[in-house]
Amino acid sequence: MSHLLILPVLIPLGTAILLLILRFLPMARRIVIAFAGVSILGVNISVLSKIYKEGIQTYQLGGWPAPYGIVLVGDLLSGIMMMLGSIIAVCALFYSFGYLKEDGQQAIFHPLFFFLWTGTNGTFLTGDIFNLFVMFEIMLMSIYSLLAMLGDKKQIESGLKLISMGLLSSAIFLAAVGGIYALTGTLNMADLAVKIKPHAGHPLVGAVAMLFLGVFGLKAAMMPMHFWLPDVHSSAPTPISAMLSGILIKVGVYAIIRVFCLIFVDLQGAFQPFILTLACITMFMGAMGAVAQTDLKRLLAYSSVSQIGYILMGVGFFSVAGMGAALFYMISHGIIKASLFMAAGILKKMKGTTEMSEHGNMINISPVFTLFFLIGVAGLGGIPPSSGFFMKFQLIKAGLDGAFYLPVFVALVVSLFTLFYLAQSWQKVCLMPQKEEPTIRPSFKLLLPVGVLALLCLVLGFAADPIITLTTAASQQLFSPELYIKAVMGSM
Amino acid sequence: MNSLIFRSIIKIVSPILMLFSVYLLLRGHQLPGGGFIAGLMTSAGLVLIYLAYGCERFDWRHRSRFFYFLFTSGLTISFLTGLAGLFWGGFFLKSGFAHVHMPLINEDWEFASAAVFDFGVYLVVCGVCVSLMTMLGEEE
Numbered sequence: 036m037s038h039l040l041i042l043p044v045l046i047p048l049g050t051a052i053l054l055l056i057l058r059f060l061p062m063a064r065r066i067v068i069a070f071a072g073v074s075i076l077g078v079n080i081s082v083l084s085k086i087y088k089e090g091i092q093t094y095q096l097g098g099w100p101a102p103y104g105i106v107l108v109g110d111l112l113s114g115i116m117m118m119l120g121s122i123i124a125v126c127a128l129f130y131s132f133g134y135l136k137e138d139g140q141q142a143i144f145h146p147l148f149f150f151l152w153t154g155t156n157g158t159f160l161t162g163d164i165f166n167l168f169v170m171f172e173i174m175l176m177s178i179y180s181l182l183a184m185l186g187d188k189k190q191i192e193s194g195l196k197l198i199s200m201g202l203l204s205s206a207i208f209l210a211a212v213g214g215i216y217a218l219t220g221t222l223n224m225a226d227l228a229v230k231i232k233p234h235a236g237h238p239l240v241g242a243v244a245m246l247f248l249g250v251f252g253l254k255a256a257m258m259p260m261h262f263w264l265p266d267v268h269s270s271a272p273t274p275i276s277a278m279l280s281g282i283l284i285k286v287g288v289y290a291i292i293r294v295f296c297l298i299f300v301d302l303q304g305a306f307q308p309f310i311l312t313l314a315c316i317t318m319f320m321g322a323m324g325a326v327a328q329t330d331l332k333r334l335l336a337y338s339s340v341s342q343i344g345y346i347l348m349g350v351g352f353f354s355v356a357g358m359g360a361a362l363f364y365m366i367s368h369g370i371i372k373a374s375l376f377m378a379a380g381i382l383k384k385m386k387g388t389t390e391m392s393e394h395g396n397m398i399n400i401s402p403v404f405t406l407f408f409l410i411g412v413a414g415l416g417g418i419p420p421s422s423g424f425f426m427k428f429q430l431i432k433a434g435l436d437g438a439f440y441l442p443v444f445v446a447l448v449v450s451l452f453t454l455f456y457l458a459q460s461w462q463k464v465c466l467m468p469q470k471e472e473p474t475i476r477p478s479f480k481l482l483l484p485v486g487v488l489a490l491l492c493l494v495l496g497f498a499a500d501p502i503i504t505l506t507t508a509a510s511q512q513l514f515s516p517e518l519y520i521k522a523v524m525g526s527m
Numbered sequence: 528m529n530s531l532i533f534r535s536i537i538k539i540v541s542p543i544l545m546l547f548s549v550y551l552l553l554r555g556h557q558l559p560g561g562g563f564i565a566g567l568m569t570s571a572g573l574v575l576i577y578l579a580y581g582c583e584r585f586d587w588r589h590r591s592r593f594f595y596f597l598f599t600s601g602l603t604i605s606f607l608t609g610l611a612g613l614f615w616g617g618f619f620l621k622s623g624f625a626h627v628h629m630p631l632i633n634e635d636w637e638f639a640s641a642a643v644f645d646f647g648v649y650l651v652v653c654g655v656c657v658s659l660m661t662m663l664g665e666e667e
Contacts, residue, residue: 041619045610052606055599098618 039085040094040107042078043117043156046071051149058142065132068145072125075152079121083114087505091512091522093162101162101523102226108162108523111509112362116159116282116289119366122491123281123373124152126484127274130377133480134273134384143184144272151177151278158286162523164215164298165222167290168208171254174283175201181275182267193266200263204253211246214239215298225523228297228516235301244299244306248291255287257347258317261340265324268336269389273380276332280339281373285365288346292358295350296513303353310351315445318344322452331379331389334460335372338415341453342368345446349430352437358510360429363503367426367495371414374488378408381481382464385473391460395469401477403486405465410489412461414496416454422495429503537579544572555645556637562645566652573653574660587661594658601650608644620644 050071057063086092086109094107128148135141154174161167179201183194216222218239219230234240249260256264268279295303321341328334346368349361381404383389398405414423427450434443495502512518548568555561577587612621624639 038613038619041613045619049606049610052599052602055595056603058595095618097612097620097622098616 037092038094039078039082040092040109040160041096043075043082043121044107044153044160046075046078047149047152047156051146051153054146054149061137061141064142064145068128071149072128075156076121076125079114079117082109083111083118086111086114087508091519093522102221102223105166106162106223106523107160108225108519109160110519110522111505111512112289112292113159115362115366115505115509116285117156119285119369120152120155120159120282123278123369123488124148124155126373126377126488127277127281130277130380130481130484131272131274133478134380140184144181144274147177147181147184148274148278151181155282155286159289162224163222164212164224164227168205168212171208171286172205174286175205178275178279178283182271185272189266189270193263193270196263197267200253204250207246207253208250211243211250214243214246218243223523224293224297225520228300228520229524231298232301240299241302241305244294244302247294247299248306248310251287251290251294252313253287255284255291255343255347256317256340257287257313257343258320258340259313261317261321264340265333265336268339268376269330269332273376273383276336276380277373277376280335280376281369284339284343285346285369288343288350288361288365291347292350292361292513295353296358297516297519300516307351307353310347311439311442314344314347314351315442316344317341317347318449319445322449322456326452326456328456329391331382331391331394331460331464332376333389334391334456335375335379338453338456339372341449342372342415344449345427345430348442348446349433351442352433352439354433354437355507355510355514356433356436357430358513359503359507360426360433362506362509363429363499364426366502366506367414367422367492370488370491370495371411371421371423374407374485374492375411375415377481377485377488378404378411381477381485384481385475385477391463393470394464395467397465400473401482403482404477407482407485407489408461408465410492412457414492416457417450418454420496421492422499423492425496425499425503534579537575541572541576544568544575548572552645552649553642556639556642562648563652566649567656569649570653570656570660573657577657577661577664587657587664591658591661594654594661596654598651598654598658601647601652601654603647604650605644605647608640608647611640 050067053067054064057067092109095101096105096107099105131141131144131148135144151174154170154177157170158167158174161170179194179198182197183191212222215227218234218237219227221227221230231240253260264284268276271279295306318341321337321344325334325337325341328337346361346364349357349364352358379389382394386393410421414421417423417427431443431446434446548565551560551568552562552565555565609620613619616623622639622641624637626635626637629636
């Protein structure tokens with residue numbers, strides 16, 4: 036029995052506790068953080084390669100076999116999502132050293148950040164629907180505190196919004212879990228997938244599926260439930276904004292994929308029109324919201340809403356190609372959006388605001404910044420050398436193959452708007468003359484993680500082929516749920 | 528909140544709450560109870576004392592470090608119990624138990640490592656709840 040699968044949860048948890056203990060030793064904390072960040076990244080790489088080579092991995096917590104105990108299950112989807120999460124998290128960690136004040140702020144920030152990381156990795160790994168709830172809670176608890184940490188008025192207000200959203204969704208989630216437990220008497224996802232088969236057509240199954248879609252849609256900011264996102268993502272401290280838009284909204288999408296590709300397989304057809312419609316509305320309204328913004332961070336937050344629509348559209352096709360495209364989209368969007376948010380944070384550091392009218396002339400102040408920002412813009416806009424082209428191309432192709440002409444049309448129109456608002460913001464920030472010169476220059480510490488992410492975006496574009504192979508393999512695995520069930524239940 | 532009636536009642540209620548929480552903590556392995564609920568009950572007792580007597584006898588506000596120490600050590604204990612399961616039991620969070628013969632009462636008692644984990648949870652809940660409540664009670 037290999038213990039590899041527990042490590043992505045164990046290392047961040049241990050690090051967070053160690054950081055709490057080392058509260059008054061800043062130098063020791065730095066060493067611990069550097070060591071932990073690198074080792075989690077390494078562990079996630081080896082987990083992913085192990086899953087790719089040997090198939091789905093399982094781990095029984097406490098030695099209790101499924102379906103009685105709690106299992107961790109790593110399939111390609113969880114491996115890919117964890118990998119994406121750790122790339123963004125490592126960059127955000129590095130960025131936080133330059134962004135936050137040395138002593139007090141970092142002592143609170145870093146332990147919470149590692150609890151957040153524990154929560155995301157746990158969400159991706161858990162094979163138990165109730166534990167999914169627990170991991171969501173760990174994640175949300177850390178975000179509440181991280182959000183209100185700097186304590187200005189706007190952050191407290193958006194923290195309140197996030198808390199009300201979180202409590203509401205937790206309550207609905209619990210009700211849904213209760214409903215499904217009443218029907219099948221199990222909470223293990225693989226066991227659920229087997230035991231729910233005889234109940235096909237039972238009205239409770241449809242109701243529970245709808246509740247799950249609602250809850251995870253709320254977390255992913257699907258359109259009628261997107262109201263909390265722009266405030267929260269724009270007022271959070273920048274490293275957290277990058278994490279929120281880069282990986283945490285995708286946690287909701289991950290849960291939708293997991294639930295509909297494993298448990299409610301029979302309901303895919305019934306839910307398809309619904310998901311596709313919501314995806315189209317989300318895409319369109321998010322982009323409309325973004326066009327109207329004058330604040331760069333709010334613009335990026337609205338753009339996240341719009342991009343979640345694209346990802347949900349890929350999920351909603353319920354085909355191998357569509358799901359693969361959605362996975363590639365998640366990877367690519369996560370990296371690009373994190374780099375854009377971090378770029379906005381540099382502007383915030385320079386003048387204390389992200390209002391675009393206050394900034395300008397960045398091309399003379401910092402050409403490197405301008406280049407990185409441009410790569411991000413090209414990425415989200417879908418211009419060829421960046422990975423953005425492949426993410427949109429694959430999605431559109433999957434849509435045309437499945438004959439979903441209307442969603443494809445909406446996606447194409449919205450991508451024009453995307454390019455428009457991003458190019459406009461780039462032009463405002465980088466080319467337009469500025470009222471008064473900033474006194475602070477962008478520091479190297481802040482530029483490096485942005486550059487790394489921008490470079491990754493280009494690398495993903497030039498070497499898209501291996502990643503597409505990987506995402507396609509993951510999506511094939513998702514559409515044969517019997518592999519997952521056998522991996523979990525076979526280890527009895 | 529510092530009326531005579533309230534204070535007199537708290538003098539009786541608080542010790543009962545604490546004793547009962549210890550009872551809940553100890554029975555938690557087999558029966559309803561456990562670290563979380565026991566921690567909540569203990570902190571309820573402590574917060575009641577805080578409400579009744581304020582900072583007259585014990586300066587809650589300047590003891591935040593003590594509560595920080597409580598929940599940090601609680602987390603550490605729980606985490607290390609889990610790790611011990613990994614190293615000696617073969618799985619993370621694997622629980623072990625032993626029967627110990629108690630000399631005076633001449634009975635076999637079962638000690639499970641899960642009880643240590645529970646104790647960690649108890650400390651975390653206590654520390655977090657009390658520090659939250661006293662923070663809310665601060666003037667500013």
